[in-house]
Amino acid sequence: MSYPMTQIGGRAFNPSHGGGGDTEAEYDRLRGAAREKIGERQSLSAQSQNAYKRGDGAAAHDLSQRAKRVAEEADNFNKQASDYIFRANNAHAKSDEIDLHGQYVEEAEDLVRKRIETEKSRHATHLHVIVGKGNHSVNHIQKIKPAVENICREMGLAYKTEANEGRMYVDLTGNQDMPDYAPEPGQGYHRPDYQGGHQQQHGGGQYHRPPQQTQEEQLVEAGIKKCISCCIIM
Missing domain, CATH: 3.30.1370.110 (Ribosomal Protein S8; Chain: A, domain 1)
Structure with missing residues (x-):
């Protein structure tokens, strides 16, 4: 899996939490390791393509497999970074x-x-x-x-x-x-x-839905419908 290199803001650790220097450093280390692996994968893929063009199918296959393994390592580092910073930023988040x-x-x-x-x-x-x-x-x-x-x-x-x-x-x-x-x-x-x-308004916002019928209104409506039904049958 290849993740777009786009994230929120200039800092991974939410600045509203305060501090976070060590957290930011560990996050950067993991993302940096992922970027290195991505660069290595790109290099191996290029070598594989060149080997294929030379007619060296065995070398091309070997390099391609190595590129896949390195890509998995990159994904693993990115997953670690994502999980790590998510835990840090949501440690004190509200339940909603x-x-x-x-x-x-x-x-x-x-x-x-x-x-x-x-x-x-x-x-x-x-x-x-x-x-x-x-x-x-x-x-x-x-x-x-x-x-x-x-x-x-x-x-x-x-x-x-x-x-x-x-x-x-x-x-x-x-x-x-x-x-x-x-x-x-x-x-x-x-x-x-x-x-x-x-x-009843809460917090200035409005949701619109029809008012609920009272039990008395429901009984009256049911009686009217029953009467109409009897008249039709007769």
């Missing part, structure tokens, strides 16, 4: 939050898909996804955020950028009416309740 700092695009996609599926299986209502603002990306273009947005669209989930532009709010209920205001991580799901037919 996931931090993607330090992840390459494909890594972030895998993490978000798995997390969404897990949360939906738990009947969770939402998820806050830290995608970064792209301040340190090439031309300040966000790469992680569009990838997460695509995943949400594929899964039919509503989402919005929060007041903190480096974070997204993803609704896991299937409701497409997003609130104007998303709650902070750990504050729960801000969806209005209906009491006596009046909408």
Whole structure:
């Protein structure tokens, strides 16, 4: 697997956590080892192609196999880096939050898909996804955020950028009416309740759904339908 060399910001460790010098150094070591292996794989692949052009099939095959093994080593280093920085950045995350700092695009996609599926299986209502603002990306273009947005669209989930532009709010209920205001991580799901037919607002956001019928209204409606049915039969 080849991961695009695109990650959130200039630092892999979320700066909002403070410190992180040792964490950043270990992360850089693992990513550096992966880059070295990728360079080695490219060199072996080029040698394999040259051997094939010379008509030396045996050498070409041997070099190709070596390139594959080195590619696996590169993937392993990248996997270690991804897991390592994910644990560091999410050690103190809220239960409804996931931090993607330090992840390459494909890594972030895998993490978000798995997390969404897990949360939906738990009947969770939402998820806050830290995608970064792209301040340190090439031309300040966000790469992680569009990838997460695509995943949400594929899964039919509503989402919005929060007041903190480096974070997204993803609704896991299937409701497409997003609130104007998303709650902070750990504050729960801000969806209005209906009491006596009046909408209760939470946090400034509004979800729209029809008011629930009272038990008395349901009984009256059922009686009317039964009466109509009897009249039709007669």
